[in-house]
Amino acid sequence: MTNLTETMHKKQLDEAVNRMINAGFNQNIISEFSEKETILCSDNGIFVRPLTSEESLMVKDFCDEWNGVVFHIIKSAFFYSILYVSKHEQEWESDMLSLHEMLPFVYVVNTKCPDFSEFGHIEIEVMQNGIISRVN
Numbered sequence: 001m002t003n004l005t006e007t008m009h010k011k012q013l014d015e016a017v018n019r020m021i022n023a024g025f026n027q028n029i030i031s032e033f034s035e036k037e038t039i040l041c042s043d044n045g046i047f048v049r050p051l052t053s054e055e056s057l058m059v060k061d062f063c064d065e066w067n068g069v070v071f072h073i074i075k076s077a078f079f080y081s082i083l084y085v086s087k088h089e090q091e092w093e094s095d096m097l098s099l100h101e102m103l104p105f106v107y108v109v110n111t112k113c114p115d116f117s118e119f120g121h122i123e124i125e126v127m128q129n130g131i132i133s134r135v136n
Helices: 003-023 027-036 053-066 089-100
Strands: 040-043 047-050 069-076 079-085 105-110 118-121 123-127 130-134
Touching: 003 027, 003 069, 003 079, 003 089, 027 040, 027 069, 040 130, 053 069, 053 079, 053 105, 069 130, 089 105
Parallel strands: 040 069
Antiparallel strands: 040 047, 069 079, 079 105, 105 118, 123 130
């Protein structure tokens, strides 16, 4: 990584931790990410777990393509909602406001129909056992 890339990555990591704190994520989720850069998955709102190798590859592919820093994943049915910090600092204030309203801007991976994977807002709820996605 170049110094510029390293600097941006560090800013994105700091922003991700800030978003997790402001949204009220469980302290264990925040600590895993802030101390080890470990991304966890809230699985169907029941429990939080480490990523599988397939999920880790999905995160790597996303980061490689979009230069975002992923800080959490929400799994529900055959959808994965990827919470991330983009490389575009000018978007961060708006992203934080959306997250504060529990309507984060995410990338949703559709595992049944990958061509229908897309960016958009989802409604979430922070629970003691992780984060759940609310689909209306």
